[in-house]
Amino acid sequence: MTIDEQIKEVVDLHDRYSVVRYPDQSSCSPMELLDMFNTWHSKAAILFSRYLSNDDENLVKFKNIEKGNSYVNADLFDDIETFFQILIDKLHYSVAYQLESLIQEGNEIVKTISYVKAPSGIIRMFDVYNVEDETRYQTWKSKSIRFLNVNFKDDTESTAFVEAANSFDKSHYTPKYLKEMVGILISFKEIPNNIKRKENVKQTPPSAVTVNINQSQTQNQKINLFIEAISDELTGKQYKELQSIAQEESNPDTLKQKIVEKLKSFGGDVLSNIVANIITNPSVWNSML
Structure with missing residues (x-):
């Protein structure tokens, strides 16, 4: 099964559960809902752990949830949906x-x-x-x-x-x-290990190796910095709304305007908190000192 097929599987499981998750509004029995939630969460956790770093804060939060009965899980779904959407995005940027x-x-x-x-x-x-x-x-x-x-x-x-x-x-x-x-x-x-040629290793000073590694990781670090900055401020629904705007709008200037307007609609504190999260990130904050 390819990564695309694995992603589609967990997204389909997520979407099916999101529609029927509340026992009093569903034709599914509490036991069926419990099984649907556990199947989705387990497959998603395995997928993310296979391709993303297990030190990822969003992955840790997603995996270490306190599951309960079908009613508890229905409410818990709102809390972890943002982590799920962020991890799906990160997966698409992974090597x-x-x-x-x-x-x-x-x-x-x-x-x-x-x-x-x-x-x-x-x-x-x-x-x-x-x-x-x-x-x-x-x-x-x-x-x-x-x-x-x-x-x-x-x-x-x-x-x-x-x-x-x-x-x-x-x-x-x-x-x-x-x-x-x-x-x-x-x-x-x-066999993904990056094995350097011996002659290059001997001739390249340690500082240059560090620079090469840092340069190759720059793009992913920038993406992860932004994603982590918004993860604690938006709900899963709000995150999806931003995704929808980004997918539908191709003009950079119009996209920027719509994103700002949407963030403002979430409340006055959301936008300022996201900016604060970015600025206070150690990698950004240290460069400002």
Whole structure:
């Protein structure tokens, strides 16, 4: 089961339970509701623990809840729904998710390669193949190389991926090289340790290694900083409303205006508390001193 399929499963379980969770408003029995809640929460906790850090504050809060009977769980659902939505978002930014998506798309592109027959009367000394969507392939290749440079820059397999890509392009899209590229991505998924080449480790001073690591993590840190800043201030419903605006509005200026207006509608203290959470975060606060 892919990460997308696992995410869909827990989201579907979440949505089904949210509709029928109150025993006095549901056709389900209290025992059925109890089982629905426990199934959703257990599968979600396993999914998050598999791909996210177990030190994540939202994950800790989500996992360590005090479950009760069907009535208690119905009310508890409101308290942990925000954590659930935040963790789903984080999952989409995780290295594991991005890697899984690249592997899946690579396999799809492999299936679109077709053999090009030589014109009548022409004898070729080599085979020629065609990729159905050239733009899609080139975009996938660029994204994959960018991903490996950010997350596995000093791993020898990152260099092997680029070499396989060059061979694929030069060999008139011979399928075996594209399959090799996908295989390299799979190897990172199954054995994700970033093993640096010995010569690079000897030549690179510790301070430079620290800089490289910090740079590769900058984007995720910024995202996590914002997500954590709002996690204690918004309910699950409010968080979903912000998500809906972000998904529907593509113009940055209009999006900013709508987000601010929506935050104001939540109450005067919400916006100021979110800003305070960001400023008082140690990584931000220390840089201001």
